[in-house]
Amino acid sequence: MKHILIIGAGFAGMYAALSAARLRNEQGVSPDTLAITVVAPEPRLVIRPRLYERAPETMVAPILELFDAVDVRYEQGKVDVIDSAQKSVEIVGSDGMRRSLSYDRLVLAVGSQGFKPDIPGLAKYGFSVDQLEDAIALDHHLNSLANRLSSATRDTVVVAGGGFTGIEVATEMPSRLRAILGAEANIRVFIVDRNEVIASAMGSDPRPLIEQALREAGVETRLGVGISALDENSATLSDGQSIESATVIWAAGMRANPLTAQIPAECDRSGRLVVDRNLRVAEVPTIFAAGDTAYALTDELGHRALMSCQHSNRLGASAGFNVTADLLDVPLEPYQQKNYVTCLDLGPSDAVFTRGWDAKVELSGDKAKAMKREINTQWIYPPRANREDAFKAAEWARLVDY
Ligand SMILES: Cc1cc2nc3c(=O)[nH]c(=O)nc-3n(C[C@H](O)[C@H](O)[C@H](O)COP(=O)(O)OP(=O)(O)OC[C@H]3O[C@@H](n4cnc5c(N)ncnc54)[C@H](O)[C@@H]3O)c2cc1C
Numbered sequence: 001m002k003h004i005l006i007i008g009a010g011f012a013g014m015y016a017a018l019s020a021a022r023l024r025n026e027q028g029v030s031p032d033t034l035a036i037t038v039v040a041p042e043p044r045l046v047i048r049p050r051l052y053e054r055a056p057e058t059m060v061a062p063i064l065e066l067f068d069a070v071d072v073r074y075e076q077g078k079v080d081v082i083d084s085a086q087k088s089v090e091i092v093g094s095d096g097m098r099r100s101l102s103y104d105r106l107v108l109a110v111g112s113q114g115f116k117p118d119i120p121g122l123a124k125y126g127f128s129v130d131q132l133e134d135a136i137a138l139d140h141h142l143n144s145l146a147n148r149l150s151s152a153t154r155d156t157v158v159v160a161g162g163g164f165t166g167i168e169v170a171t172e173m174p175s176r177l178r179a180i181l182g183a184e185a186n187i188r189v190f191i192v193d194r195n196e197v198i199a200s201a202m203g204s205d206p207r208p209l210i211e212q213a214l215r216e217a218g219v220e221t222r223l224g225v226g227i228s229a230l231d232e233n234s235a236t237l238s239d240g241q242s243i244e245s246a247t248v249i250w251a252a253g254m255r256a257n258p259l260t261a262q263i264p265a266e267c268d269r270s271g272r273l274v275v276d277r278n279l280r281v282a283e284v285p286t287i288f289a290a291g292d293t294a295y296a297l298t299d300e301l302g303h304r305a306l307m308s309c310q311h312s313n314r315l316g317a318s319a320g321f322n323v324t325a326d327l328l329d330v331p332l333e334p335y336q337q338k339n340y341v342t343c344l345d346l347g348p349s350d351a352v353f354t355r356g357w358d359a360k361v362e363l364s365g366d367k368a369k370a371m372k373r374e375i376n377t378q379w380i381y382p383p384r385a386n387r388e389d390a391f392k393a394a395e396w397a398r399l400v401d402y
Contacts, residue, residue, distance in 0.1 A: 002034045002327050005089065005101060007079050007259070008109035009040035010048075011309050012291025012316030014063060014382060016107045018394035019320030021070035025391065027328050031071040034327060037101070038067065039075040039091055046132045049309055050376055052169040052345075054176055056135035065385035075101065082106070082262045084284045105286055105323040108259065108273065109316060112292035112307050115253035121230040126160075126250045129169055141247065146180050148246075155185045156245040158235045160227050161252030162193030163201055164344060167210060169251050170219045171347035189219045190243055192235070193252075194226045202342070203359040206352045213346035254307050256293045263287060268295040270307070277334035279319040280326075290319035298337040303357055309380050310402075311337060317398035339401040343372045 006016045020036050043064040050059040067074050077091035077099075088102040114130035116122050127138040148154045157177065159170040173189045181187065191198065191214070198221060199210050214221065222237060227248065229236045235248050256271035265283035266274040272295035273281050279296060281287045289296075291312035296305045305311035318335035325332045341362075343353045351368035354361055363371060383393035 001032060002104045003102065004034065004036045004105050004107070004323050004327065005103035006036070006038045006107040006109060006320070007040070007082075007089065008111055008257075008291070008293075009038050009043065009045060009063060009074075010109060010111045010291060011045070011312040011380070012111070012293075012319070013038055013040065013107070013109035014045055014066075015313050015316030015394060015397045016109055016290055016320035016323075017067060017072045018070060018383075018390050019317040019398055020107075020324040021072050021320075022391040022394045023321050023324040023328070023330065025070075025387070027324075027330065029328060034324070035073060036071070036324075037073040037075055039077055039079055039089070039101070041076065041078050041094070043067075043074050043076065045382055047376075047380060048131075049380060051129040051132065051135035052165070052172050054139065054179070056129070056132065056139050059135070060132065061382050063382055066382050066390060069385045069387050070390050079110075079259065082108075082259060084263055084287060087286055103286075105288065105327055107288045107290055107316075107319045107323055108263070108293050109290045109312075109319070110257035110259050110293055111312075112254045112256050112270075113258075114250060115255045116250055117253070119227060119229060122227075122248075122250065125230050125232055126248050128250045129165065138247075138249065142176060142180055145177075145246070150181075150185060152186070152188075152244040153233045153246045155181060156188045156190070156243060157247045157249065158190045158192060158227070158243050158245045159249045159251055160192050160235075161250070162191045162195065162198045162221065162223070163252070164199070164342070166191055166193070166251035167199060167214075168345045169249055171213060171217045171345065171350075174217050174219070175348050187218070189217075190222055190245075191219060192222045192225060192227055192237060192243075194224065194238075196224045198223065199344075202344075202354070205359055206344070206354050206361050209352050209361065209364050210344070210346065213350050213352075216350075217347045254292070260289070260293050270295075278322045278332045279315060279335050280322070288319045288323050290315040294319075296335055298335075298340070303340070305337065306340075310341070313380075313397045317394050320394070321398060337401070341402050343368065343375055345369075345372050345376075
C-alpha cells in the first residue's frame with residue numbers, strides 16, 4: 001500500500017485531500033491500495049478570513065464527515081518533527097502521546113502565523129485575529145471592557161498595520177465596540193502603519209474608496225510611524241506620541257509555519273518553501289507544499305501566490321492532484337492561477353472588490369459588500385459531505401478561474 005500524508009486541515013490541506021481522493025477515484029484505485037491521511041490538531045476548518053468578526057468561536061466548519069465521504073483518513077495531533085530522509089513524521093496527540101507515521105508522498109499545508117516583532121510589551125499586551133484562539137481572546141477582552149468605567153483607555157482601539165487584515169479589523173471595530181459599550185461611549189479607532197499610505201500593497205486605484213470608508217467609519221490613521229512599545233493602557237509610537245488604549249491589535253506581517261524550516265530546502269523571506277510549477281520541493285522530491293507554506297509561481301509573468309484563501313484553495317487542489325498523479329504514474333499538471341481578485345471588507349455596509357494584480361476596482365459599496373458576504377458565508381466553506389459535491393468542488397478549486 002502507498003500512503004499520501006497531508007499535514008494541515010486548512011484551506012490548502014482540505015482541498016489537497018479532496019483532490020487526491022478525486023484522482024484516486026477517477027483512476028479506479030482503492031483506498032486500500034493508496035491511502036490518504038490528513039493530520040491536524042482538530043477535525044475542522046477554521047475560517048480565518050472571518051476571525052475579525054464578533055463570535056469568532058463560531059467561525060469553524062466540521063470536516064470529518066466530508067473526509068469520511070471520500071475515504072480520507074483523519075489523524076488527530078500536531079506534527080512536530082518531519083524526517084524527510086526517512087519519509088516519516090512525529091505526531092503529538094492531544095493526550096501528549098507521541099507516535100510516528102510514514103509516507104510515500106507528503107503535502108505540507110500547515111499555514112502561516114502572524115509575525116510579532118520584538119517590541120517591548122507586544123507579546124504580553126498585544127492582541128491579534130490571526131488564529132482562532134487569538135480571536136477568541138480578543139473577543140473576551142472586548143466584552144470585558146463593558147465592566148470598566150468609561151475612559152479613553154477603555155474606549156480606544158489601536159490596530160497596528162494598515163494592510164488588508166488591519167483595515168478589515170479596524171473598520172469592524174466601531175460597530176463591535178458600540179454594541180459592547182453603548183451609544184454614550186466616545187469610541188476611537190486608530191490604524192498605525194509605518195508606510196506613508198494606507199493599503200500600500202493594494203495599489204492606488206482602490207485607495208480613495210478605502211480612505212473614504214475609514215473616514216465614514218470614524219477610523220483615524222497615524223501613518224509613517226510604528227508602534228515602539230506598549231503596556232496595559234497605552235501604545236507609544238515611534239515619533240514619541242502615545243495613544244491611551246487597553247486594546248492594541250497586531251495585524252502586521254505573516255510568516256509561514258516554522259515546520260517549513262525542517263525541510264532541507266530553499267525558503268523565501270517569509271519562510272515559505274520554494275516549489276516548482278508542480279508544487280514539488282525541488283530538493284526533496286517526495287514533498288509538495290501548498291497554501292501559505294508554498295512560494296509558487298502563479299503564471300508565466302512571474303507573479304507569486306500570496307498568503308490568501310484564493311491561492312491556498314487552488315494550491316491545495318493542485319498539490320493533491322500532483323502527489324496522487326506522481327504515485328499513480330499519471331502526468332502531473334502544473335499549478336496555474338492567472339486571475340487575481342480581492343474583496344476587502346470596509347465595515348457593516350461597505351467593501352471594495354478589485355480584479356487583477358494592479359487591483360482595478362470593479363465593485364464598491366453595497367454591491368461589493370454583498371459579494372464579500374457571499375464569499376465569507378458560502379464560497380470559503382467546505383463543500384457538502386458527499387462524494388459528488390466534494391469531487392466537483394476539488395476540480396472547481398483546481399481549474400476554474402474567478
Ligand atoms: C484575519 C484574517 C483575515 C483574512 N482575510 C482573508 C481574505 O479576505 N481573503 C483571503 O484570501 N485570505 C484571507 N486571509 C488569509 C487566509 O486565511 C490564509 O491565507 C489561509 O487560511 C491559508 O490557508 P492554509 O491552508 O495555507 O493555512 P491555514 O488555513 O492556516 O491552515 C493550516 C492548517 O494546518 C494545521 N496545522 C498547523 N500546524 C500544524 C502542525 N504542526 N501539525 C498539524 N497540523 C498543523 C492547522 O491546524 C490548520 O488546520 C485572512 C487571514 C486572517 C488571519
